[in-house]
């Protein structure tokens with residue numbers, strides 16, 4: 001199959017017949033559900049932009065498996081240029097959607113697993129890598145979305161997986177059969193899970209002895225028997241249920257998170273890529289997290305571009321654009337946003353080839369990138385709220401604006417510059433509200449903190465990668481540590 005169109009993609013998700021629950025009820029026509037559809041539109045944008053010649057070099061790549069053009073989201077990075085283009089593609093998609101477009105988790109999972117399956121085979125004599133190659137080719141040839149599912153619920157954080165009072169708090173193998181494995185557990189806050197045709201499951205931490213059944217990696221069709229999705233709420237999500245365009249802020253696009261439950265799901269051996277090799281689970285977590293920390297130097301920057309633009313428009317429409325403090329705040333927002341982009345680019349340019357042949361980002365710089373992402377979007381959002389003014393959260397609804405009696409009053413008193421229609425001023429404020437406090441804030445703020453690992457996880461990696469002994473050596477050499485003191489030297493030469 002060639003590249004899919006957005007409509008073909010959406011139809012393929014509808015055809016899966018997924019078991020999705022929201023507000024305590026099963027959702028039947030989920031691709032047309034007003035809360036789910038905007039997230040599907042964001043994912044569909046990864047298909048739409050791939051159709052345009054002007055975006056071809058970012059959105060498409062040449063498969064090293066088949067030599068054909070594939071969507072970059074299914075590509076295994078073959079160079080640092082591929083890594084750079086990945087980040088630029090993500091910035092572009094953030095700009096076009098103003099939301100999380102979700103497809104990166106699968107891309108980051110296949111790129112991490114490419115090298116990890118190779119390393120396991122080299123060390124253990126297994127045949128995971130060949131299986132995984134076949135699977136990646138299947139994703140590429142069918143232009144599929146895979147959800148990269150890593151985060152377990154984790155229960156008591158002080159206890160190992162096998163010590164939990166409920167053994168299912170980490171996903172695990174419950175049965176090994178001649179034809180495959182049976183797994184049970186859940187993966188929490190899964191980005192885009194209900195918009196994916198496939199799920200790739202990975203362990204969430206480095207496993208130790210006694211936790212072999214928890215060191216499991218596999219792929220499965222998203223509609224396999226025993227898989228259930230419980231849709232995550234986002235702030236102001238029910239505004240999408242109203243017949244109202246203005247108040248949602250971003251009408252077409254949104255993100256998606258779900259709790260995915262695996263209740264005795266069967267996985268045939270040809271779709272299993274780790275089953276008990278505890279020594280390799282830590283490397284998989286680190287490499288996947290590294291790629292996803294690089295990703296944030298692209299997607300969050302694209303959404304940041306939209307937020308900075310909206311804040312500048314709000315100032316224009318207020319007539320405040322010429323004030324020096326307004327200009328300075330926009331400069332500060334831009335400076336922070338481009339710093340994030342610089343980190344995303346830096347860890348890509350400094351990438352290196354793995355023994356498996358693919359390219360891995362520089363781990364230290366990717367973790368620095370994500371550490372900055374846990375802070376800068378908050379400051380950018382704070383400055384956007386500053387420039388927007390309080391009206392962003394006090395203005396009346398679209399229904400008031402449309403009302404025969406109230407509407408003209410709202411229009412009169414909420415006007416800014418006379419040349420700008422009041423409704424446009426309100427639209428921009430609602431967009432800022434959406435990005436900083438509404439549904440998109442899940443992706444832009446809290447996910448900036450916790451997505452791809454919480455801040456402390458990056459600090460641990462930064463500590464490990466910092467090569468402190470080398471730095472000490474540099475200091476020792478310049479300070480002359482270890483050389484005899486001058487007075488003694490003089491005495492010795494007498």
Ligand code: SF4
Pocket residue numbers: 099100101102103104105191292295296299300443447451
């Ligand atoms: Fe992609 Fe960013 Fe969403 Fe992660 S948070 S899936 S990198 S858009």
Ligand code: FE
Pocket residue numbers: 191447451452
């Ligand atoms: Fe994420």
